[in-house]
Amino acid sequence: MINLGCEVEYCATAIERGLAASFLAGNFSGMLGVGGGLIKVPTMHLWMNVPMKVATATSNFMIGVTAAASAYIYYSHGYLDTIITAIVAIGIFLGAALGSRFASNIESKSLRRAFACVLILIAVSMLKGVI
């Protein structure tokens, strides 16, 4: 556990801009099924003066609620593949349980780098085949 030995004080800023970006994140979340975290974390961290770990924790906390709003719509329309959902959910659950334990042992700077790498990887793999 990285312990700074002190309480880190911070004050979230630019609430209006954050709200606007979150609205956008919600739209993407509903459309693309990404839970909005990819947008929420940079928004909170880079714009709203929120520390990286607080941003990831808050995003994790919100994603369930954000996703629930659109998940039921897709579910009730029968767009969900039950078997794939179960397999992916179990995998994510195990990974997330591990990841959240690792996060407290990792420096914020490395966490930020990892986040950027994930964004690049996703972008490259999504662009493959369409350009």
Added chain:
Amino acid sequence: MIDQDQNKLLSRVLLLGVLLSVGLMSLGLSIYFFGYDSLVINLGILMLIATPILRVLAALATFAINGEKFYVFISTLVFSILLVSFLIA
């Protein structure tokens, strides 16, 4: 603010819901491969969708007990938005 014990209670709601739904999905998936239908998996999925909503309700109750009107208002707003999205589904 929400104190440490209440926070723990709220995270328990989340954890319990997720554990229950992952348990149901695992069970459903294993019996599915033995030829049963996917009813139990569907229960697990519904439980997974219901978990954050239950959490919002639990937070709403906690804020109400603590008499924090502003956060009661926000939680109610979040819950109403969820409710609307279910009704229009």
